[in-house]
Every structure is written in structure tokens, then in C-alpha cells.
Amino acid sequence: MxxxxxxxxxxxxxxxxxxxxxxxxxxxxxxxxxxxxxxxxxxxxxxxxxxxxxxxxxxxxxxxxxxxxxxxxxxxxxxxxxxxxxxxxxxxxxxxxxxAETTRRVVLRPLPPVWGGLEHAEVYLAADSAARIGGDFYDIQPGPHGTRVLVGDVQGKGLGAVETAAALLGTFRESGYHENDLATVGGRLELRMLRHREHSRASGRGDGGRFATAVLLDFPEDDRGSVRVVNFGHEPPLVVGPSGVRQLPYGEALPLGLADLTEEGLPAVRCAALAPGETLLLFTDGVTEARDSFGAFYPLAAEVCRALAADPRTVEPERLVACVRDGTLRHGGGRVSDDTTIFAVRRAAARTPRMPRPVGGRSPR
Structure with missing residues (x-):
């Protein structure tokens, strides 16, 4: 006008x-x-x-x-x-x-702020902003044997990676609830990955060679001072607490989908001490491989230490995730070149009601 x-x-x-x-x-x-x-x-x-x-x-x-x-x-x-x-x-x-948003909510289901006795916060930044979802995946599954957490990254991009992530999450949600042994849960994930690859090859798709790195955690109810870990070739989590930042040991298991290259059985389960108030920080390579204009990688551990020294409340999951998200975007010039997941979890101060046991009182086999 x-x-x-x-x-x-x-x-x-x-x-x-x-x-x-x-x-x-x-x-x-x-x-x-x-x-x-x-x-x-x-x-x-x-x-x-x-x-x-x-x-x-x-x-x-x-x-x-x-x-x-x-x-x-x-x-x-x-x-x-x-x-x-x-x-x-x-x-x-x-x-x-x-x-795309509906697909994301189906694959990466929304989680309550406190779920299965765990306080958590997460941020997912898809490299394809229009698709809103990629090959990264995460979930928390409470059960009668404790609360399990899974964070991982499927090799590659596109709808094939999303399909693989959905298959692994579906297996985790069932086996993480029913199985007593964490190594058995890891074995189910490995078997599901091999079956998915075989189906992809039989269907004539070109993503039959995919694999996935992942970290599988178990917070047992009978030992609140420890966490059990199975690492499938993933970046080891950081433990962030009032006393500082430390890194959990690297895992010995191969990425999911590559177990047929060896003759080993179930993956090894590591047990790590976890002091009250400490937070586990899990992340995918979108964080550690973020580069600045000079090609330098994002110094995650150093940045978390600096933020923790400036504000001890950074140990809280929401603050920790926001700190790493802002630092990653700032380091990468406001964008991400790969799917990026930042996941922080710790035991909640107040325990939540236990999940109902399976019908019959024992895990189905």
C-alpha cells in the first residue's frame, strides 16, 4: 500500500x-x-x-x-x-x-523430566534442519532390573540411518525392560543390527553395510553408587561433578553390526563408581568433531571444566546440556555439519516408583 x-x-x-x-x-x-x-x-x-x-x-x-x-x-x-x-x-x-516432526517424536519419543529415577536433559541438532532427524538416537528405559540408557550414532545419513536408529531403539525398549543382564541387552542390539543389515541387503538397498556406535548404561537399583557401561566403539561419556571432570574408560566392544568380524561372545560390562550429584554427559561425534574456522576440534572436556569452575551449577543436566550446545554452535560458527546429540543424566534425588514387573514374575526368554 x-x-x-x-x-x-x-x-x-x-x-x-x-x-x-x-x-x-x-x-x-x-x-x-x-x-x-x-x-x-x-x-x-x-x-x-x-x-x-x-x-x-x-x-x-x-x-x-x-x-x-x-x-x-x-x-x-x-x-x-x-x-x-x-x-x-x-x-x-x-x-x-x-x-518430519511426527517421525521424530515416534523415533525419539519425548521423555518426562524425571524418568525411571533419573534426571536428564537432552538436545538433538540435526544436520538436515528440514528433516529434523538423522542417525543419532537416545532413550531411557526403566524396568524391573534397573533403568537403562542408550545413546548412539548410526553410520551415514538419510532415511536409511533413521530406519536403523528406529530398529535399534525398538529392540532396546523391549530387551532393556525384560533382560536382567546388561550384556544380554547389548547382545540383542548386536543381533538386531545384523538382522537389519541382512534385510537391507536382501531388499537391494545400498545401506546394508551400516554400523552404529553406542553407549549402553545401567543404573541398578541395588547399588546407587555405581553405573554399568557397555561401550560399542562410541566416545566414552564424561563424568561431571563437584570434584571436576573425568572420562570413563574406552569400550572394548566393536560398533554394533561388526561383531561378525570376531568370535567374541557378549560384550564386556564395565562398572564405574558414581558419586552423589555427579552427572554423566553422553554425546555423539557431532560435538567432538565440530571444527572452527581454523579446523580445530571443539575441546569439550576443557570447556566443561571451564564452565564448571565459573558456575558449579553447570553440573545440573539442563545447564550442562545448554553449555555444551552453546559451545558447540559457537565453535562451529552457528551450524553443525553432522547430527549432534548431547545427553546428560544423573540419579534423581527422590526415587520414583518402580516399573511393574512382567506378568509371571520373571523375564520372558
Whole structure:
């Protein structure tokens, strides 16, 4: 509207030798980029009406007449058509974003703030902002044998990685609840990965060679001062507490999907001490492999130590996750080149009710 008024004012006050009335064709054209279809049509009609009224007020020798009126009318019709196409594309994009968000909520289900006796916080940054989901995965599964946590990263990107992550999470949610031994849960994940690869090959897809790194944790109910860990070739978690930052040992197990390269049995389970108030920080390689403009990797442990010294409350899961997220984005120039998961978890001060035991009182086999 401001552009239309400006064009009419300039055209009326510059004399007959300099007329820009035909520029009103820009009004519906610009409206098509920012307004709806009916608004664009209204501006097109208004532009034609203003053209007729303004042009007829001039002496005959200074009038543009019918040729420029046809230009304004044709521009208005084209602007309405373009606006209709744009609005249709926006609706389709909105629908696809809703589908992507629904898929993300199915694969990475929302977790209560305190779940299974654990206080946690997480941030997921997908490299593909439109897809909103990639190959990283995480979950917490309470059960009669304790609360299990899984954080991992599927090799590769795209829908194949999302499908693999969904398969592993489905297996974890069942075996993590039913199985008493953490090594057995790890074995079920390995078997599921091999089955998924075999299915991918049989289906003729090119992602049959995928594998996944993962960290599997167990918080037993009978020992609140420890955590059991199975590491499938993943970055070892950091233990962040009032006394500082330390790293859990590297895992000896191969990534999920590569166990057929060895003759070893179930993966080894490590037990680590966990003092009250300490938080476990789990992350994927999107954090540790974030590079700055000089190509230097993000110094995660050093940054967490610095933040903890500046504010001891950084040990809290939400503050810790926010600190690592902000540091990673700042180090990478505001973007991530790979899917990035930051997951912090610790035992809650107040214990939550235990999950119901399976029917029959024992785990199904």
C-alpha cells in the first residue's frame, strides 16, 4: 500500500514529461511474495483502479492509455497465479515439516523430566534442519532390573540411518525392560543390527553395510553408587561433578553390526563408581568433531571444566546440556555439519516408583 501511494504521489507531482504510473504493476507483484491469494487479488484490482483514475485525470497528450493498462492488468493476473502457487508450496512444506516432526517424536519419543529415577536433559541438532532427524538416537528405559540408557550414532545419513536408529531403539525398549543382564541387552542390539543389515541387503538397498556406535548404561537399583557401561566403539561419556571432570574408560566392544568380524561372545560390562550429584554427559561425534574456522576440534572436556569452575551449577543436566550446545554452535560458527546429540543424566534425588514387573514374575526368554 505504501508503494502504491508513493507511485501515485510521484506520478502526480513530477509533471507530464516524467510519468511512472505504470509502475503500479509492482504492487501486486510484491504482494504475491508476502500476502495471501485474496489479498494479492485485491491489490491487483486496486492497482488497476488507481491506474484508470489517475491516468484519466491527465490531459490527453500525457495519458498512457490502454497499452499500459493491459500491462498492469496482465501483471495483476500473473501475480495472483504466482501467489497461488507459492501458497500451495508453503502448505505442502508445512505438511512435510509436520510429518518430519511426527517421525521424530515416534523415533525419539519425548521423555518426562524425571524418568525411571533419573534426571536428564537432552538436545538433538540435526544436520538436515528440514528433516529434523538423522542417525543419532537416545532413550531411557526403566524396568524391573534397573533403568537403562542408550545413546548412539548410526553410520551415514538419510532415511536409511533413521530406519536403523528406529530398529535399534525398538529392540532396546523391549530387551532393556525384560533382560536382567546388561550384556544380554547389548547382545540383542548386536543381533538386531545384523538382522537389519541382512534385510537391507536382501531388499537391494545400498545401506546394508551400516554400523552404529553406542553407549549402553545401567543404573541398578541395588547399588546407587555405581553405573554399568557397555561401550560399542562410541566416545566414552564424561563424568561431571563437584570434584571436576573425568572420562570413563574406552569400550572394548566393536560398533554394533561388526561383531561378525570376531568370535567374541557378549560384550564386556564395565562398572564405574558414581558419586552423589555427579552427572554423566553422553554425546555423539557431532560435538567432538565440530571444527572452527581454523579446523580445530571443539575441546569439550576443557570447556566443561571451564564452565564448571565459573558456575558449579553447570553440573545440573539442563545447564550442562545448554553449555555444551552453546559451545558447540559457537565453535562451529552457528551450524553443525553432522547430527549432534548431547545427553546428560544423573540419579534423581527422590526415587520414583518402580516399573511393574512382567506378568509371571520373571523375564520372558
Amino acid at each position: 505504501a508503494l502504491l501511494v508513493t507511485i501515485l504521489a510521484v506520478d502526480w507531482n513530477t509533471g507530464g514529461v516524467f510519468r511512472i504510473l505504470s509502475w503500479v504493476v509492482l504492487v501486486p507483484a510484491i504482494s504475491a511474495t508476502i500476502c495471501g491469494v485474496w489479498t494479492t487479488a485485491a491489490f491487483a484490482v486496486l492497482a488497476m483502479a488507481c491506474y484508470v483514475l489517475s491516468d484519466s485525470a491527465w490531459p490527453h497528450q500525457y495519458r498512457f492509455g490502454l497499452p499500459d493498462f493491459i500491462l498492469v492488468a496482465a501483471g495483476g493476473v500473473l501475480a495472483v497465479l504466482v501467489c497461488a502457487v507459492r501458497c500451495r508450496g508453503e502448505l505442502m512444506m508445512l505438511h512435510m515439516e509436520n510429518v
